[in-house]
Amino acid sequence: SNPAKVLLSHGNASVEIYLFGATVTSWKVGGVEKIFLSKKAHLDGSKAIRGGIPLVFPHFGTIPTSTLPQHGFARVSTWSRLDPPSETETATSVAFTLSPRAVPAALAAKWPHAFRLTYTVTLTTDTLTTTLKVENTADVAWEFTSLLHTYFATRGVAHVGVKGLEGASFVDKVAEGAPRAVESRTAVIVAGEVDRVYEGVDDKAEVTVTGTGHGDVVVHRTNLPDVVVWNPWTDKAKAMADFGDDEFDNMICVEAGSVAKFISLQPGETWTGGQTLKTA
């Protein structure tokens, strides 16, 4: 067994999680892979894993008040597994933790706050739940944003529709000036570069990824009000060294997060957010 990753299975489902970034890199149900992992992904800890479910913390994208790299340090830090996986009749679960001493020193120095993250991955025969708990272990308040950057596998992204975002307000990061608009379509489709942050989407609204060729997946969110839809399309694909030129056709990112507003945590306070992916 490879100590760098944890494999869980439950019935006919399985999940693979690298300690690097606590990145889920595979979720299979009945032998069908639901998650995209680039053929060019670095799996040796030299770069954030291109694909799977990278964890975004302590901030989404780049922000003027931080010199951390885009999407923060959680996805490029090596996490520790907490206990051995536990299995019940209905689910198999494992948890990982990250605190500042396991963050690369140069990055920790750029965000000098005491914290503890706990990431729990739970597998049932038809669901994958990933939950992040953020604790402020400092004696002063600090703030953060976070997101589960899920890459879904697709066979021809032109067939994909992301349902459940109709009526949601979004920021279009591709359009000049990143304008804000309201989604009018029942399904978001990909026919060019897409990079949109849908904000304040009711937790009760299920987001469904359809037409992937790998079976529909319903995304249930808890405490993650924002949904990012991203596909780099042709030019951005070519510009990414760890992504095949044609792989834009094999993936769509539907990312559940809390990114539109900073979350402030007082000393001793915790915040928990997560998603359940369910085969439909």
Ligand SMILES: O=P(O)(O)OC[C@H]1O[C@@H](O)[C@H](O)[C@@H](O)[C@@H]1O
């Ligand atoms: O290349 P990275 O850092 O993994 O980011 C990938 C994409 O992540 C998305 O969440 C962002 O909205 C995009 O703007 C970004 O390009």
